[in-house]
Amino acid sequence: xxxxxxxxxxxxxxxxxxxxxxxxxxxxxxxxxxxxxxxxxxxxxxxxxxxxxxxxxxxxxxxxxxxxxxxxxxxxxxxxxxxxxxxxxxxxxxxxxxxxxxxxxxxxxxxxxxxxxxxxxxxxxxxxxxxxxxxxxxxxxxxxxxxxxxxxxxxxxxxxxxxxxxxxxxxxxxxxxxxxxxxxxxxxxxxxxxxxxxxxxxxxxxxxxxxxxx
Amino acid sequence: xxxxxxxxxxxxxxxxxxxxxxxxxxxxxxxxxxxxxxxxxxxxxxxxxxxxxxxxxxxxxxxxxxxxxxxxxxxxxxxxxxxxxxxxxxxxxxxxxxxxxxxxxxxxxxxxxxxxxxxxxxxxxxxxxxxxxxxxxxxxxxxxxxxxxxxxxxxxxxxxxxxxxxxxxxxxxxxxxxxxxxxxxxxxxxxxxxxxxxxxxxxxxxxxxxxxxxxxxxxxxxxxxxxxxxxxxxxxxxxxxxxxxxxxxxxxxxxxxxxxxxxxxxxxxxxxxxxxxxxxxxxxxxxxxxxxxxxxxxxxxxxxxxxxxxxxxxxxxxxxxxxxxxxxxxxxxxxxxxxxxxx
Ligand SMILES: Nc1ncnc2c1ncn2[C@@H]1O[C@H](COP(=O)(O)OP(=O)(O)O)[C@@H](O)[C@H]1O
Ligand SMILES: [Mg+2]
Numbered sequence: 002x003x004x005x006x007x008x009x010x011x012x013x014x015x016x017x018x019x020x021x022x023x024x025x026x027x028x029x030x031x032x033x034x035x036x037x038x039x040x041x042x043x044x045x046x047x048x049x050x051x052x053x054x055x056x057x058x059x060x061x062x063x064x065x066x067x068x069x070x071x072x073x074x075x076x077x078x079x080x081x082x083x084x085x086x087x088x089x090x091x092x093x094x095x096x097x098x099x100x101x102x103x104x105x106x107x108x109x110x111x112x113x114x115x116x117x118x119x120x121x122x123x124x125x126x127x128x129x130x131x132x133x134x135x136x137x138x139x140x141x142x143x144x145x146x147x148x149x150x151x152x153x154x155x156x157x158x159x160x161x162x163x164x165x166x167x168x169x170x171x172x173x174x175x176x177x178x179x180x181x182x183x184x185x186x187x188x189x190x191x192x193x194x195x196x197x198x199x200x201x202x203x204x205x206x207x208x209x210x211x212x213x214x215x
Numbered sequence: 216x217x218x219x220x221x222x223x224x225x226x227x228x229x230x231x232x233x234x235x236x237x238x239x240x241x242x243x244x245x246x247x248x249x250x251x252x253x254x255x256x257x258x259x260x261x262x263x264x265x266x267x268x269x270x271x272x273x274x275x276x277x278x279x280x281x282x283x284x285x286x287x288x289x290x291x292x293x294x295x296x297x298x299x300x301x302x303x304x305x306x307x308x309x310x311x312x313x314x315x316x317x318x319x320x321x322x323x324x325x326x327x328x329x330x331x332x333x334x335x336x337x338x339x340x341x342x343x344x345x346x347x348x349x350x351x352x353x354x355x356x357x358x359x360x361x362x363x364x365x366x367x368x369x370x371x372x373x374x375x376x377x378x379x380x381x382x383x384x385x386x387x388x389x390x391x392x393x394x395x396x397x398x399x400x401x402x403x404x405x406x407x408x409x410x411x412x413x414x415x416x417x418x419x420x421x422x423x424x425x426x427x428x429x430x431x432x433x434x435x436x437x438x439x440x441x442x443x444x445x446x447x448x449x450x451x452x453x454x455x456x457x458x459x460x461x462x463x464x465x466x467x468x469x470x471x472x473x474x475x476x477x478x479x480x481x482x483x484x485x486x487x488x489x490x491x492x493x494x495x496x497x498x499x500x501x502x503x504x505x506x507x508x509x510x511x512x513x514x515x516x517x518x519x520x521x522x523x524x525x526x527x528x529x530x531x532x533x534x535x536x537x538x539x540x541x542x543x544x545x546x547x548x549x550x551x552x553x554x555x556x557x558x
Contacts (some may be wrong), residue, residue: 118309127293128293
């Protein structure tokens with residue numbers, strides 16, 4: 002039998018990694034999505050060059066598999082946090098992976114806001130910033146929350162991969178016990194905990210969305 | 216109040232350039248309800264959107280209270296837009312906000328305090344009959360109620376001008392009437408200048424003081440309501456007004472009708488009369504004075520904003536001299552006669 006305490010530390014590590022990388026993803030991903038959206042052709046801040054550049058960057062980053070991104074980012078991570086090993090260090094590649102993902106999701110969520118509404122705001126004399134803050138984001142809020150939920154769930158999955166390069170967390174536990182020691186029980190319980198984490202995140206997201214949808 | 220001078224606008228599409236506005240000139244006076252009517256694709260939306268520069272014309276001048284707004288900075292343009300309310304066919308309300316917050320939006324944009332906002336929104340709720348619905352969300356409202364919210368919102372910053380882009384086209388007849396009534400009310404109460412575009416002749420008839428007919432980006436006709444219906448200046452305008460008014464002859468007559476006189480045929484007249492002549496017993500006089508035999512097959516009296524318009528389709532039997540006498544008499548009574556054909 003194993004100690005239940007075996008799971009406590011890795012669980013916290015996972016939550017720590019996912020929480021902070023999600024925070025960073027929102028901090029940068031949402032503005033990125035907004036910029037991607039408003040610089041589209043014929044849009045409120047239409048700018049072809051910026052739009053194309055951003056788009057290229059985003060799709061470039063998104064096409065790199067996470068495991069490779071993680072390794073490729075090692076010098077960058079070391080520069081930022083001083084080390085490339087450990088839970089804090091793992092936050093860097095996780096965030097770098099999540100930011101363009103959320104950005105793309107936000108762009109597509111914003112495009113669901115009716116263009117008539119944006120025009121109505123323009124006709125009222127709203128500035129670009131006001132349109133973003135008072136119209137676009139509030140109108141898209143349910144979709145934005147769904148996007149963030151999706152990002153967090155992805156980050157839970159990727160955080161497990163981060164365990165392979167010394168990131169710690171549940172992924173690391175599963176590899177060490179399940180893969181290297183053939184401890185099926187630890188493996189199974191890790192899976193259960195991961196499922197519960199994902200379900201809980203989804204539940205929270207759905208709850209918020211339900212409250213907002215009226 | 217609003218003036219467009221030599222306004223041109225082209226859309227560039229893959230299929231080529233679309234001239235949406237071609238040398239548009241018009242002037243809307245303070246306190247007036249001005250209508251622009253035309254078929255779908257005529258350029259109506261482009262025209263009205265040029266007034267607050269949601270669409271920038273390629274050429275020409277757009278003057279609001281005498282100032283050309285095309286030369287303004289983005290910031291100054293926002294200022295001008297606070298003075299121009301706009302409502303739309305599909306209402307364009309914030310679905311995430313309830314009625315009160317929707318109406319408050321223009322005031323929030325102007326950074327008014329909560330208290331000031333309340334002081335302005337409450338009377339608007341009353342004016343538009345939405346006090347009960349203050350905390351309802353758009354999806355809980357009917358089309359007419361949504362348009363009322365949009366009107367209240369458009370009025371929140373006390374604009375001098377209201378633009379209506381097909382404001383009643385998504386509404387049923389009854390609701391249309393009530394929205395038009397509301398627009399007429401606020402036009403009078405606040406001396407609000409209203410520019411409205413529509414493809415429905417009924418709307419124009421009910422509320423407009425003057426009207427412009429738009430076709431393929433050009434103004435074909437611009438006149439007062441009574442003139443518009445009784446004596447359009449060009450043949451093309453006349454045809455279009457008829458199409459837009461759905462004023463067709465009965466099927467049977469249309470089939471048998473010939474353009475030219477033929478042996479034994481009688482003419483079909485369409486008689487338009489306005490104002491006083493609409494009330495006088497014109498037909499009786501025609502029969503008695505000119506000894507014509509008249510068969511009325513459709514007649515219609517329509518109420519314009521400040522006038523009545525009678526339209527009567529008749530066949531007239533009589534010799535040419537009598538017929539001429541009849542036409543002269545009608546003209547002397549301020550009516551207009553149009554020969555639609557012969558049967
Ligand atoms: N954004 C646009 N891009 C290209 N063509 C357009 C655009 N908007 C309108 N048009 C074209 O311009 C013409 C006038 O359109 P519009 O002003 O919307 O007419 P209306 O409101 O009278 O139906 C139409 O032929 C329409 O297809
Ligand atoms: Mg239109």
